[in-house]
Amino acid sequence: MNSRCNEVQLLLVEYSAGDLPSDQTRIVESHLKSCSECQEELRRELRLRGLLSSLPTLTLPLPGSRSEHDLPLRGAWRRTFLGRWILPAAGVAAVLLAVFFAPNFPSGDFLDLKHQSSSGSHPGQSLVQEPENISDWTRAELDTAQKEAIFSLTLTARILLESERTAVHQAFGKKLPHVISGSLRKIMNTNQGDKG
Amino acid sequence: MDNNTYNEILVTHQRRLFSAAFYMLRDADDAEDVIQEAFLRLWRFTGRIDPGKVTAWLNRVVHNLCIDQTRKRNVLRRHLGQPDVIALENLSEMDGNKSGPCSEGPTSPDQEELLEAMATLSKETRSIMIMHYFQGIKLVDIAEMLEMNPNSLKVRIHRARQALRLVLTRPEPVISARQETG
Numbered sequence: 001m002n003s004r005c006n007e008v009q010l011l012l013v014e015y016s017a018g019d020l021p022s023d024q025t026r027i028v029e030s031h032l033k034s035c036s037e038c039q040e041e042l043r044r045e046l047r048l049r050g051l052l053s054s055l056p057t058l059t060l061p062l063p064g065s066r067s068e069h070d071l072p073l074r075g076a077w078r079r080t081f082l083g084r085w086i087l088p089a090a091g092v093a094a095v096l097l098a099v100f101f102a103p104n105f106p107s108g109d110f111l112d113l114k115h116q117s118s119s120g121s122h123p124g125q126s127l128v129q130e131p132e133n134i135s136d137w138t139r140a141e142l143d144t145a146q147k148e149a150i151f152s153l154t155l156t157a158r159i160l161l162e163s164e165r166t167a168v169h170q171a172f173g174k175k176l177p178h179v180i181s182g183s184l185r186k187i188m189n190t191n192q193g194d195k196g
Numbered sequence: 197m198d199n200n201t202y203n204e205i206l207v208t209h210q211r212r213l214f215s216a217a218f219y220m221l222r223d224a225d226d227a228e229d230v231i232q233e234a235f236l237r238l239w240r241f242t243g244r245i246d247p248g249k250v251t252a253w254l255n256r257v258v259h260n261l262c263i264d265q266t267r268k269r270n271v272l273r274r275h276l277g278q279p280d281v282i283a284l285e286n287l288s289e290m291d292g293n294k295s296g297p298c299s300e301g302p303t304s305p306d307q308e309e310l311l312e313a314m315a316t317l318s319k320e321t322r323s324i325m326i327m328h329y330f331q332g333i334k335l336v337d338i339a340e341m342l343e344m345n346p347n348s349l350k351v352r353i354h355r356a357r358q359a360l361r362l363v364l365t366r367p368e369p370v371i372s373a374r375q376e377t378g
Binding site for chain 1: 210211212214215218219228231302303304306307310325326328329330332334335336347350351353354357360361364365
């Protein structure tokens with residue numbers, strides 16, 4: 001290969017596209033007549049152009065058309081278990097906990113202050129250290145909230161487990177990792193044991 | 197730019213740009229994200245874009261977004277310590293007679309092999325090749341769009357062709373030569 005070959009091979013892209021000025025086209029063609037190496041390079045260039053230019057045009061998926069079945073090509077982040085299930089589940093659980101527990105805070109604080117005025121202990125410690133000082137009404141309310149929170153967590157866990165055989169299976173092409181699956185079952189079993 | 201003009205641009209360019217982004221990224225979701233972001237930017241910066249250069253602007257934005265997306269994906273993969281299985285899975289899913297759900301026609305095994313081999317090239321070179329060969333944009337226009345020297349583009353493509361030599365050297369020319377001799 002000589003310097004002329006290098007020069008010609010750089011021009012082959014434009015030559016094959018028909019974008020080369022006529023004077024350079026003549027140079028390329030006269031060189032190609034006598035150089036088998038550049039002829040081979042031109043074949044490769046034409047093959048490259050042929051394969052890439054004939055790639056099919058794709059259609060952008062319509063809004064809302066994404067599903068496990070419609071799109072097998074999914075992003076790396078969406079493929080992860082954390083991105084698909086754990087974070088949404090944690091979000092749902094956090095919201096439910098906030099909803100169930102929030103109404104009890106004012107009454108707890110109020111009782112705490114009341115207890116502080118009577119006993120003189122440090123606020124914030126009374127609920128933890130002396131729960132017997134809380135009135136029956138508040139205890140019942142807290143118990144209810146606790147049960148509802150556990151129920152919501154259990155429900156979330158149950159939804160995740162039910163998803164194991166369907167959506168997760170489709171997304172991963174295999175079963176849910178045993179460790180995670182086991183931890184969710186443990187939550188459910190513990191709760192069921194408490195009920196029993 | 198009014199709504200009608202914007203919609204016209206959207207309809208005219210979105211499939212071509214989505215296809216280019218997909219062949220660059222080999223992931224439909226990532227390609228869709230790139231196209232959405234590109235058209236969002238078009239809407240946001242509509243007053244600053246020369247109406248005669250909207251196509252070039254969109255091509256450049258998609259090129260840059262694809263490179264960013266590839267970089268993000270590489271960082272994520274490195275962070276998670278995962279091998280490059282996603283692109284391979286995608287390739288296998290698109291393989292054979294199975295046309296992708298968003299594809300109008302199947303890609304041939306030779307095209308798949310070439311796209312797979314192109315994954316070894318730099319993301320910039322890959323994007324330039326998709327723009328030139330698939331989208332049919334002239335090298336001088338790509339050079340102007342990316343503010344690069346046209347000769348450096350030619351050198352990049354020449355080197356890429358050398359790197360893809362094995363995939364591009366196929367018995368097809370020999371068969372045609374036999375036919376010619378026969």
